[in-house]
Amino acid sequence: xxxxxxxxxxxxxxxxxxxxxxxxxxxxxxxxxxxxxxxxxxxxxxxxxxxxxxxxxxxxxxxxxxxxxxxxxxxxxxxxxxxxxxxxxxxxxxxxxxxxxxxxxxxxxxxxxxxxxxxxxxxxxxxxxxxxxxxxxxxxxxxxxxxxxxxxxxxxxxxxxxxxxxxxxxxxxxxxxxxxxxxxxxxxxxxxxxxxxxxxxxxxxxxxxxxxxxxxxxxxxxxxxxxxxxxxxxxxxxxxxxxxxxxxxxxxxxxxxxxxxxxxxxxxxxxxxxxxxxxxxxxxxxxxxxxxxxxxxxxxxxxxxxxxxxxxxxxxxxxxxxxxxxxxxxxxxxxxxxxxxxxxxxxxxxxxxxxxxxxxxxxxxxxxxxxxxxxxxxxxxx
Amino acid sequence: xxxxxxxxxxxxxxxxxxxxxxxxxxxxxxxxxxxxxxxxxxxxxxxxxxxxxxxxxxxxxxxxxxxxxxxxxxxxxxxxxxxxxxxxxxxxxxxxxxxxxxxxxxxxxxxxxxxxxxxxxxxxxxxxxxxxxxxxxxxxxxxxxxxxxxxxxxxxxxxxxxxxxxxxxxxxxxxx
Amino acid sequence: xxxxxxxxxxxxxxxxxxxxxxxxxxxxxxxxxxxxxxxxxxxxxxxxxxxxxxxxxxxxxx
Amino acid sequence: xxxxxxxxxxxxxxxxxxxxxxxxxxxxxxxxxxxxxxxxxxxxxxxxxxxxxxxxxxxxxxxxxxxxxxxxxxxxxxxxxxxxxxxxxxxxxxxxxxxxxxxxxxxxxxxxxxxxxxxxxxxxxxxxxxxxxxxxxxxxxxxxxxxxxxxxxxxxxxxxxxxxxxxxxxxxxxxxxxxxxxxxxxxxxxxxxxxxxxxxxxxxxxxxxxxxxxxxxxxxxxxxxxxxxxxxxxxxxxxxxxxxxxxxxxxxxxxxxxxxxxxxxx
Numbered sequence: 001x002x003x004x005x006x007x008x009x010x011x012x013x014x015x016x017x018x019x020x021x022x023x024x025x026x027x028x029x030x031x032x033x034x035x036x037x038x039x040x041x042x043x044x045x046x047x048x049x050x051x052x053x054x055x056x057x058x059x060x061x062x063x064x065x066x067x068x069x070x071x072x073x074x075x076x077x078x079x080x081x082x083x084x085x086x087x088x089x090x091x092x093x094x095x096x097x098x099x100x101x102x103x104x105x106x107x108x109x110x111x112x113x114x115x116x117x118x119x120x121x122x123x124x125x126x127x128x129x130x131x132x133x134x135x136x137x138x139x140x141x142x143x144x145x146x147x148x149x150x151x152x153x154x155x156x157x158x159x160x161x162x163x164x165x166x167x168x169x170x171x172x173x174x175x176x177x178x179x180x181x182x183x184x185x186x187x188x189x190x191x192x193x194x195x196x197x198x199x200x201x202x203x204x205x206x207x208x209x210x211x212x213x214x215x216x217x218x219x220x221x222x223x224x225x226x227x228x229x230x231x232x233x234x235x236x237x238x239x240x241x242x243x244x245x246x247x248x249x250x251x252x253x254x255x256x257x258x259x260x261x262x263x264x265x266x267x268x269x270x271x272x273x274x275x276x277x278x279x280x281x282x283x284x285x286x287x288x289x290x291x292x293x294x295x296x297x298x299x300x301x302x303x304x305x306x307x308x309x310x311x312x313x314x315x316x317x318x319x320x321x322x323x324x325x326x327x328x329x330x331x332x333x334x335x336x337x338x339x340x341x342x343x344x345x346x347x348x349x350x351x352x353x354x355x356x357x358x359x360x361x362x363x364x365x366x367x368x369x370x371x372x373x374x375x376x377x378x379x380x381x382x
Numbered sequence: 383x384x385x386x387x388x389x390x391x392x393x394x395x396x397x398x399x400x401x402x403x404x405x406x407x408x409x410x411x412x413x414x415x416x417x418x419x420x421x422x423x424x425x426x427x428x429x430x431x432x433x434x435x436x437x438x439x440x441x442x443x444x445x446x447x448x449x450x451x452x453x454x455x456x457x458x459x460x461x462x463x464x465x466x467x468x469x470x471x472x473x474x475x476x477x478x479x480x481x482x483x484x485x486x487x488x489x490x491x492x493x494x495x496x497x498x499x500x501x502x503x504x505x506x507x508x509x510x511x512x513x514x515x516x517x518x519x520x521x522x523x524x525x526x527x528x529x530x531x532x533x534x535x536x537x538x539x540x541x542x543x544x545x546x547x548x549x550x551x552x553x554x555x556x557x558x
Numbered sequence: 559x560x561x562x563x564x565x566x567x568x569x570x571x572x573x574x575x576x577x578x579x580x581x582x583x584x585x586x587x588x589x590x591x592x593x594x595x596x597x598x599x600x601x602x603x604x605x606x607x608x609x610x611x612x613x614x615x616x617x618x619x620x
Numbered sequence: 621x622x623x624x625x626x627x628x629x630x631x632x633x634x635x636x637x638x639x640x641x642x643x644x645x646x647x648x649x650x651x652x653x654x655x656x657x658x659x660x661x662x663x664x665x666x667x668x669x670x671x672x673x674x675x676x677x678x679x680x681x682x683x684x685x686x687x688x689x690x691x692x693x694x695x696x697x698x699x700x701x702x703x704x705x706x707x708x709x710x711x712x713x714x715x716x717x718x719x720x721x722x723x724x725x726x727x728x729x730x731x732x733x734x735x736x737x738x739x740x741x742x743x744x745x746x747x748x749x750x751x752x753x754x755x756x757x758x759x760x761x762x763x764x765x766x767x768x769x770x771x772x773x774x775x776x777x778x779x780x781x782x783x784x785x786x787x788x789x790x791x792x793x794x795x796x797x798x799x800x801x802x803x804x805x806x807x808x809x810x811x812x813x814x815x816x817x818x819x820x821x822x823x824x825x826x827x828x829x830x831x832x833x834x835x836x837x838x839x840x841x842x843x844x845x846x847x848x849x850x851x852x853x854x855x856x857x858x859x860x861x862x863x864x865x866x867x868x869x870x871x872x873x874x875x876x877x878x879x880x881x882x883x884x885x886x
Binding site for chain 4 (some may be wrong): 047048051055056057059060065066068070072073075093220221222225227231239
């Protein structure tokens with residue numbers, strides 16, 4: 001009856017989810033508050049015939065993860081703020097070379113060393129814009145330990161399906177929380193394998209414009225000798241200085257994500273359609289929002305919530321649909337106002353959008369959310 | 383039902399493990415439970431704390447706001463975590479701790495937890511398990527057997543009888 | 559097996575390394591590109607091939 | 621070679637072409653399966669080599685080739701992983717990865733094309749630019765002390781370390797072959813020549829002069845003790861500096877898998 005029920009920390013659940021998804025390689029560097037992901041990986045991977053390597057720094061952790069993926073592995077790395085900054089260049093490399101891999105960022109307070117053991121959500125914009133140049137990004141943000149497991153599986157699936165690095169944007173609240181989780185049985189969740197080439201090596205074009213815009217990927221050592229480069233490249237994979245090819249490549253990289261938003265966008269809603277007031281949050285703060293909404297509804301207030309799990313791309317269209325009848329929209333986040341930007345872009349009347357922000361290393365409490373709501377409701381802005 | 387617990391003491395007293403054991407005992411009984419703890423320097427020798435919330439419904443906000451029970455095994459921890467209590471709270475402290483008489487709570491238990499571990503059982507490191515015996519008496523929703531099972535799942539092999547004794551001694555310390 | 563000296567002027571960048579290190583003065587540059595000036599003196603030592611940075615000269619087995 | 625990609629982008633008389641040929645000849649002589657060879661490079665003149673060689677080729681980010689290569693090799697130890705890097709790529713921005721790859725003794729063959737300068741960006745001094753020499757960022761002469769990459773690698777734990785030059789191309793081929801066959805981390809430094817920037821900036825002449833300079837300057841470490849102090853004046857050394865057998869990283873990890881793998885989670 002209780003065979004698969006466990007008390008697991010978010011960070012531990014991430015590793016269990018990754019192994020469920022087929023992770024067989026982890027490279028990283030210890031950093032609070034993500035270190036348990038490396039620790040648990042170092043134990044579970046060799047037990048499952050996988051490999052773990054502790055690298056000399058964060059940059060190497062990212063590079064080695066990509067290298068392993070090129071050789072056929074399902075690879076992951078995990079880090080936190082300062083390490084996420086250091087990994088950015090190679091994340092961009094994985095974007096343009098279309099190497100599937102998963103990067104976990106257990107967000108802590110920043111900038112710089114900040115408050116290493118305290119939660120933050122200040123890396124929201126960095127997850128999208130951290131590496132230079134335009135590039136596609138998928139970032140997922142879990143709220144519960146069970147969701148950490150499920151979204152880690154999703155992260156691997158998206159990375160393979162769309163040949164792109166996927167960021168699991170956790171925060172310390174969820175990473176360090178121990179909670180009840182029922183581990184899914186084998187086969188319960190879908191696992192998407194890498195799309196390998198079906199043509200002969202002589203026919204293979206590593207970056208071919210296929211109909212779905214995601215070219216099949218040959219793993220090194222399997223007879224398909226080709227070139228991978230971070231330089232702008234044509235369909236063959238070799239560098240080119242052609243401005244036409246540069247535009248074509250970038251268009252395809254963006255389109256392969258933007259054409260599949262129905263598949264990629266995941267969000268949770270509670271009374272979101274009917275409510276007069278909508279609360280929006282991601283990651284650990286969704287817990288506070290849900291408690292605040294429960295309390296406020298018990299008191300007779302018509303409130304609801306919208307919690308994006310796919311935080312990049314932002315579920316703009318859905319928010320646009322549900323925000324039409326709203327009097328107030330609150331965006332609660334452990335930063336000084338980052339997700340509020342895409343929210344404002346989606347909502348027609350920008351004046352109804354207000355931030356509930358806290359960037360001192362403390363989680364926003366349900367009481368603080370209720371207080372912000374009461375202040376506005378009592379003296380509504382014109 | 384929702385019970386919020388704050389277990390505090392000095393780093394190394396095993397209170398985080400005690401918190402994990404309580405949460406595991408609860409979920410093994412089909413209840414919900416979450417556990418969080420203090421990280422960083424204070425977890426390594428200062429005043430460390432573990433928080434546990436047990437309930438029969440989904441638990442959203444993960445932090446303890448009004449502890450139903452505060453356990454303190456060191457003076458520093460007691461002084462640091464005494465806030466947020468109200469008239470319904472229960473305090474469990476080691477007898478060595480100086481408490482302030484003006485605290486308005488439901489009940490203060492001053493018990494020889496550390497001494498029981500070090501003198502009666504002869505291993506000061508089982509003080510956390512003695513404390514678990516005390517707490518089990520104070521949380522009627524938790525079954526004694528499920529807490530004991532959770533303890534035996536987590537303690538090192540070969541120390542099962544020692545820890546069972548410590549747990550039983552803890553129960554003996556508090557007769558309701 | 560006999561060897562034959564082959565040049566690929568289209569790859570040659572005219573650095574002159576092969577010319578300088580040829581022990582028999584077989585080679586020269588014409589219009590900035592490699593040229594065989596005295597093929598009969600070639601002893602097939604391969605010094606030119608070994609150090610040509612542009613693979614514009616090599617010994618082919620015939 | 622991917623002949624359809626030639627001629628390459630390197631300047632006339634650049635030593636890199638000679639060194640790249642040495643790698644190709646070494647691989648051919650060893651009769652390695654081309655599908656099982658992986659060339660990894662970073663950024664810089666040297667690192668363009670990967671694009672011209674007909675193997676599995678990975679052109680990565682500046683300084684990080686060894687970290688990428690570690691991932692490739694560790695994930696698939698059946699591959700012959702060869703890193704082509706430059707003096708700046710390997711010992712400045714990638715210095716940390718270099719010393720740690722040496723320390724792990726992972727079975728990667730690293731070939732450093734050392735031309736003592738940053739060529740791709742137009743001639744700035746590098747960690748191997750000799751003291752006093754000029755670069756575009758050392759207009760008054762470089763005051764930094766130069767790295768000896770071979771000593772660095774040996775000190776960090778590489779188990780095969782050798783040096784040759786673009787002039788001594790046959791020796792280069794020989795050392796690369798030994799390095800590829802060596803089970804462990806091997807580093808072969810190939811002293812290259814940059815007529816365009818280094819030669820011009822330091823008034824050391826053109827392509828031929830620079831190769832003659834290599835010919836006259838480098839003596840085999842084996843004859844060091846046999847030469848008089850006068851003959852050793854202003855000389856530098858090439859040859860095999862270190863060759864030892866030590867546990868190799870991927871093999872050691874395979875032992876862990878063998879001992880602890882249970883076939884299932886937990």
